[in-house]
Amino acid sequence: MSQRVLVTAGASGIGLSIVKAFAAANRSSRIHICDIDERAGLALVDQLPGVTFTKADVCKEDDVRRLFDDVQRELGGLDVLVNNAGIAGETAPVESYDPQIFRQVLDVNVMGNFLVAQAAIPLLKQSPSASILIMSSLAGRFGYANRSAYSASKWALVGLAKTLALELGPYGITSNSIHPGATQGERFMNVLKDRAACTGTTLEAQMQLALRNQSVQRVTEPDDIAALVLFLAGPHARTISGQMFAMDGDSKAAN
Numbered sequence: 001m002s003q004r005v006l007v008t009a010g011a012s013g014i015g016l017s018i019v020k021a022f023a024a025a026n027r028s029s030r031i032h033i034c035d036i037d038e039r040a041g042l043a044l045v046d047q048l049p050g051v052t053f054t055k056a057d058v059c060k061e062d063d064v065r066r067l068f069d070d071v072q073r074e075l076g077g078l079d080v081l082v083n084n085a086g087i088a089g090e091t092a093p094v095e096s097y098d099p100q101i102f103r104q105v106l107d108v109n110v111m112g113n114f115l116v117a118q119a120a121i122p123l124l125k126q127s128p129s130a131s132i133l134i135m136s137s138l139a140g141r142f143g144y145a146n147r148s149a150y151s152a153s154k155w156a157l158v159g160l161a162k163t164l165a166l167e168l169g170p171y172g173i174t175s176n177s178i179h180p181g182a183t184q185g186e187r188f189m190n191v192l193k194d195r196a197a198c199t200g201t202t203l204e205a206q207m208q209l210a211l212r213n214q215s216v217q218r219v220t221e222p223d224d225i226a227a228l229v230l231f232l233a234g235p236h237a238r239t240i241s242g243q244m245f246a247m248d249g250d251s252k253a254a255n
């Protein structure tokens, strides 16, 4: 199925895997990405034909306006919105968490999601088969010691995804949240390093701790998340909406 897709923070990490999955699934799909990393965004455009790029920060209203001017010009409409951008914030207990960083995490993770979804709605309503995928986290299913802003923001996204499902269901638009746990990549390794530093333990000890809460002792691959996104945006998922999809080896907690 040829689709017009927007992936926020698509230049690296999980977003990049999602972009590559859509590109591999159908050569005639067109994928637009935004990212604050211009170098990585332009490098991807060079690598993957059919991918276009806007340098945009999802929590800045002017950037989002510019992004959707580009989406309109490059794609001429939109079938799939993947709201993937999100930042981790600092690792510290609530008692000493920097309020400015807390605000920044909410701004990128929650306001960014809202602004992009809001701008996408008129385009999605014109699509014959539209989907919204919102990247939450394991931290959006459990409390998360020393990661209060991240956890609060990822729970907020469940409310947003479920509300979008209610409001847009009558237009045939689905909206679901995805909740990855420990996912292979640089970010996960940095989280483990921060947690080790914060608690005075080793990286290896933090890896064991991260997997200890999982029934399935495996780290999730970004390509697995991309495959789920592809399915939820595809023709066999037209009645799947308002749901939370955990991909975390059946985790029982977020630390």
Ligand SMILES: NC(=O)c1ccc[n+]([C@@H]2O[C@H](COP(=O)([O-])OP(=O)(O)OC[C@H]3O[C@@H](n4cnc5c(N)ncnc54)[C@H](O)[C@@H]3O)[C@@H](O)[C@H]2O)c1
Binding pocket: 008, 009, 010, 011, 012, 013, 014, 015, 034, 035, 036, 037, 040, 056, 057, 058, 059, 084, 085, 086, 087, 108, 112, 135, 136, 137, 138, 179, 180, 181, 182, 183, 184, 185, 186, 187, 188
């Ligand atoms: N990696 C994990 O272990 C993990 C687990 C659960 C959920 N998630 C969520 O998945 C999403 C992607 O995670 P990741 O690990 O691939 O991210 P990442 O830290 O690797 O960053 C991916 C991209 O986001 C871009 N970015 C950062 N802030 C942005 C902004 N304000 N506007 C636009 N682009 C921005 C970066 O430039 C980068 O290219 C995030 O929402 C994250 O919270 C990640």
